[in-house]
Amino acid sequence: xxxxxxxxxxxxxxxxxxxxxxxxxxxxxxxxxxxxxxxxxxxxxxxxxxxxxxxxxxxxxxxxxxxxxxxxxxxxxxxxxxxxxxxxxxxxxxxxxxxxxxxxxxxxxxxxxxxxxxxxxxxxxxxxxxxxxxxxxxxxxxxxxxxxxxxxxxxxxxxxxxxxxxxxxxxxxxxxxxxxxxxxxxxxxxxxxxxxxxxxxxxxxxxxxxxxxxxxxxxxxxxxxxxxxxxxxxxxxxxxxxxxxxxxxxxxxxxxxxxxxxxxxxxxxxxxxxxxxxxxxxxxxxxxxxxxxxxxxxxxxxxxxxxxxxxxxxxxxxxxxxxxxxxxxxxxxxxxxxxxxxxxxxxxxxxxxxx
Numbered sequence: 627x628x629x630x631x632x633x634x635x636x637x638x639x640x641x642x643x644x645x646x647x648x649x650x651x652x653x654x655x656x657x658x659x660x661x662x663x664x665x666x667x668x669x670x671x672x673x674x675x676x677x678x679x680x681x682x683x684x685x686x687x688x689x690x691x692x693x694x695x696x697x698x699x700x701x702x703x704x705x706x707x708x709x710x711x712x713x714x715x716x717x718x719x720x721x722x723x724x725x726x727x728x729x730x731x732x733x734x735x736x737x738x739x740x741x742x743x744x745x746x747x748x749x750x751x752x753x754x755x756x757x758x759x760x761x762x763x764x765x766x767x768x769x770x771x772x773x774x775x776x777x778x779x780x781x782x783x784x785x786x787x788x789x790x791x792x793x794x795x796x797x798x799x800x801x802x803x804x805x806x807x808x809x810x811x812x813x814x815x816x817x818x819x820x821x822x823x824x825x826x827x828x829x830x831x832x833x834x835x836x837x838x839x840x841x842x843x844x845x846x847x848x849x850x851x852x853x854x855x856x857x858x859x860x861x862x863x864x865x866x867x868x869x870x871x872x873x874x875x876x877x878x879x880x881x882x883x884x885x886x887x888x889x890x891x892x893x894x895x896x897x898x899x900x901x902x903x904x905x906x907x908x909x910x911x912x913x914x915x916x917x918x919x920x921x922x923x924x925x926x927x928x929x930x931x932x933x934x935x936x937x938x939x940x941x942x943x944x945x946x947x948x949x950x951x952x953x954x955x956x957x958x959x960x961x962x963x964x965x966x967x968x969x970x971x972x973x974x975x976x977x978x979x980x981x
Contacts, residue, residue, distance in 0.1 A: 630836075630837035631653065631656045631657065631658045631833065631836060631837060632656060632657035632658070633657060633658070633659065634658050634659065634698045634699060634836075635658075635659045635661070635696055635697050635698050635699075636653055636658045636659065636660055636661070636697060636698060636699040636700075636701060636836070637660075637661040637662070637663060637693050637694060637697045637699070637700050637701070637730075638650055638653070638660065638661070638662050638663070638701045638703065639662075639663045639684070639700075639701070639702050639703060639704035639721065640702070640703030640704035640705065640736075641662035641663070641664060641669075641673060641677075641703070642662075642664055642669035642670075642672055642673065643703060643704075644790070644792075644794045644795055644796065644825065645703055645736065645790065645825055645828055645829065645832075646662075646701075646703045647672055647673060647794075648825060648826065648829050649701060649703065649829050649832055649833075650662060650673055650674065650677060651674055652829050652833060653833070654674055654676050654677070656833070659678070660676070660677045660678065661677065661678040661679070661680060661693055661697065662677050662678070662679050662680070663679075663680050663682070663684070663689070663690075663693045663704075664679060664680075664681060665681070665682065665683050666681065667679075667681055680692050680693040683717070684704065684717040684718075684720050684721045685716075685717055685720060687720070687724065690720065690721060690724035691724060691727075691728065694724050694725055694727075694728035694730055695728055696728075697728065697730050697731070698730070698731040698732070699730070699731060699732055699733075699734060699836045700721075700725050700730045700732070700733045700734070701734045701832060701836070702718075702721065702733060702734070702735045702736065703736045704717070704718075704721075705736075705764075705767075707764075710763065711762075711763030711764055711766060711767035712763075712767075714767050715767045715770055715771065718767075718771050718774070719774070722774060722775070722778065725780065726778070726779060726780060730780065731780075731781070732780060732781040732782065732783070732836070732841055733775065733780050733781070733782045733783070734782075734783045734785065734832050734835045734836050735771065735772075735775055735782060735783070735784050735785065736785050736787065736828075736832075737768050737771065737772055737784050737785065737786045737845075738764075738765075738768050738786060738787065739786050739787065739788045739821070739847065739849075739948055740761075740762075740764070740765045740768065741756045741765060741768050741769045741772060741786065742754040742755070742756060742786075743755045743756060743757065743758040744946055745944070745946060745948075746818070746821075746940055746941055746944025746945075746946050747940075747944050747945060747946055748945075748946045749946050749947045749948070749949060750847060750946055750947075750948045750949065751847060751948075751949040751951075751952065752786075752845045752846065752847055752952050756769050756772075772784055772845070775843065776843050776845075778843070780843075781841040781842060781843065782841070782842075782843045782844070783835035783836075783838065783841055783844055783846060783957075784843075784844065784845045784846065785828070785831050785832065785835060785846050785848050786845060786846065786847050786848060787823055787828050787831075787848045787849070788821035788822065788823050788847075788848070788849040788850075788948050789820055789821055789822045789823065789941070790822075790823055790824075790825055790828055791822050791823075791824060791825070791859070791968065791972070792824050792825035792826070792968065792971065792972055793825075793971075793972050793974075793975035794825075794975070795825065798822070799863070799972060799975070799976075800979070801932075802859075802860060802863055802932070803863055803867060803976055803979050804979070805870070805931070805932035806860070806863055806864050806867055806869065806870025806871075807867060807869060807870060807979070807980060808930055808932075809870070809871070809930045809931050809932075810870050810871035810872060810873055810931045810932070811860050811870070811871075811872050811873070811931065811932045812873050812874070812875055812880070812931050812932065812933050812934060813856055813857055813860070813872060813873070813874050813875075813934075813942055814874070814875065814876070814877040814880050814934070814939060814942050814943050815874040815875065815876055815877060816877065816943070817855060817856050817857060817874070817942055817943065818856065818941075818942055818943045818944040818945050819853040819854070819855065819856075819944065819945055819946070819947065820853060820854055820855065820856045820858075820859055820941075821849045821850070821853045821946070821947065821948040822849070822850050822853070822854060822859060822965065822968070823848060823849045823850040823961065823963075824850060824961070824962075824963035824967075824968040824971065826962065826963060826971070827848070827850060827959075827961040827962060827963055828848055830959065830960075830961070830962070831846065831848045831953060831957065831959050834957040834958055834959055835957060838956070838957060844956070846952060846953040846956070846957060846959070847948050847949060847950055847952065847953060848950065848953055848959070849948040849950050849961070850961050850963060850964065850965070850968070851961045851963075851964045852964065853947055853948070854965045856941075856942050857872055857874075858965060859965065859969075860872045862965065862969040863969070863972075863976060866969065866972070866973045866976045866977065867976055867977075867979075867980050868980065869980075871931075873931065877939075877943060880933075880934060880939060881939070883933075884934075884935070884936055884939065887936045888936070
């Protein structure tokens with residue numbers, strides 16, 4: 627891989643995000659010629675020097691044409707959680723059409739393990755069904771994107787990460803850390819398994835997929851070396867932070883308190899707060915915006931616990947194991963970070979949040 631990407635022209639969407647920033651750095655270290663597509667210049671402050679940037683959205687054909695011209699690999703990590711699923715799918719269709727028009731050599735696309743019907747209660751691998759109707763608009767959009775890629779003309783690696791944690795993970799690290807600093811986190815008893823994967827291992831999978839010489843149109847489940855208990859992750863965070871409790875409550879009690887699960891299939895437009903958040907991130911940059919949000923939460927927090935909603939409860943209580951044997955044999959994927967090493971690599975970030 628040290629030579630396979632050297633000098634190759636690659637373009638990254640979602641480059642200013644949690645995974646994207648690390649992928650851009652890794653590509654530059656390997657000698658790739660990196661172009662990023664970003665909606666604002668403010669996000670470039672979080673990226674290393676030496677990149678070529680195209681400023682604009684995926685809805686602008688001229689911007690897409692400039693960004694994709696002459697590119698050998700398109701890494702598509704973009705998904706705007708502050709937009710509706712329909713808007714994300716429309717932007718994806720524009721990107722896919724532009725990539726085909728530009729003659730891009732291959733696509734490495736990040737999907738999600740949530741596409742599988744079995745997730746999170748049963749074991750998952752690439753042969754699993756994705757036919758269950760309903761589910762969140764996010765899940766349905768990810769399934770639709772995969773189907774478009776698999777029926778398209780371009781060689782494509784579809785990566786399906788599980789629970790991606792590490793410094794900057796808004797929910798699985800920073801969100802939990804904020805909750806622990808404010809009081810604690812409630813887990814169900816019995817608890818399930820966390821199929822966690824450290825962010826640097828997801829980057830490794832992206833690079834391996836870009837370098838695979840005979841890529842077709844293929845899926846790859848991407849997870850860590852082995853699943854672990856949710857309490858092991860959360861208690862590991864609490865130990866580093868030096869505060870915060872992990873409390874257990876009977877699963878049946880939590881289910882009674884939550885009541886019936888609401889219908890999540892409707893694709894609602896993002897809230898006003900979400901749209902304001904999107905504008906603020908573009909104006910002042912992702913890192914500065916997140917720092918402001920953390921500071922505000924710290925000032926407003928009066929103590930308390932993060933009680934699971936329906937989505938978190940499903941994750942916390944799931945017993946399924948995500949199988950990575952196909953990625954190991956086909957890509958040569960070898961996750962480096964078990965939970966102990968992942969926590970150690972996150973420690974400095976967590977201590978900075980505590981300060």
